[in-house]
Amino acid sequence: MRLIKVTGGLGNQMFIYAFYLRMRKRFTDVRIDLSDMMHYKVHYGYEMHKVFNLPYTEFCINQRVKKVLEFLFFKTILERRQHGSMKPYTRKYRWPFIYFKGFYQNERYFEDIKDEVRNAFTFDLDKVNDKTRQILGDFGSDGVPVSIHIRRGDYLLPKHWEAIGCICQLPYYKNALSAMEKRVKDPVYYVFSEDLEWVKQNLPLRRAVYVDWNKGEDSWQDMMLMSRCRHHIICNSTFSWWGAWLNPDPDKIVIAPEQWTSTQPGSTIVPKEWIMVPIK
Incomplete structure (x- = not known):
């Protein structure tokens, strides 16, 4: 399973979610991880489901259990200024859980699915x-x-x-x-x-x-x-x-x-x- 950590305010959440949408095109087992957002007190917490009517949760896990799993079963991949290159994220790994941490602040990460991203980020005018x-x-x-x-x-x-x-x-x-x-x-x-x-x-x-x-x-x-x-x-x-x-x-x-x-x-x-x- 590939997990993508979500953190930050609305703008950062959107970059991470757009990256997730791109990863989902390649891997059926990719999920966004909202575990850290359960305790995130800065800004207004996780907003994607409130602003865009997207699913509230994809994957959440108890923080203590998560730390144990990270130590034993997770391979953590940190974003290192790849400037939109998907190569580090689409390669094959042998670990049961691949955990991606980053903000992915570059249009190139989702350049070929712009229409899908715009559709996902449609504001709910009823609100x-x-x-x-x-x-x-x-x-x-x-x-x-x-x-x-x-x-x-x-x-x-x-x-x-x-x-x-x-x-x-x-x-x-x-x-x-x-x-x-x-x-x-x-x-x-x-x-x-x-x-x-x-x-x-x-x-x-x-x-x-x-x-x-x-x-x-x-x-x-x-x-x-x-x-x-x-x-x-x-x-x-x-x-x-x-x-x-x-x-x-x-x-x-x-x-x-x-x-x-x-x-x-x-x-x-x-x-x-x-x-x-x-x-x-």
């Missing part, structure tokens, strides 16, 4: 709140809708700042806005951020809708609204990456940072069709 429903009805009626995601919040914490928080700051957003406005006439920015006051004080947006109502377990509706925009400015966040990717329009413009983390260039995760701009 959207009244304000989101109202905004959806107004999309595109007064200018070209462009999403812009400014992630601050946890990215400003000391434990995250050096690796990821310092990447998309004011210089990046000014560069991104300049690049977008050279390409799009009459944009209306739909702004998604945990710190909208900072945005209002620092970014000169002539026309903007500040999305401030999707809180707590409704946060996924921000991603859904992003995906309905015509174009996108993302930050180094898998949440806005998916918000842009799920827009199926082949002519969309997506602006992304040329650096994703302090050690990882944007090219390792940003699709080749998207436009990368400097962060300074």
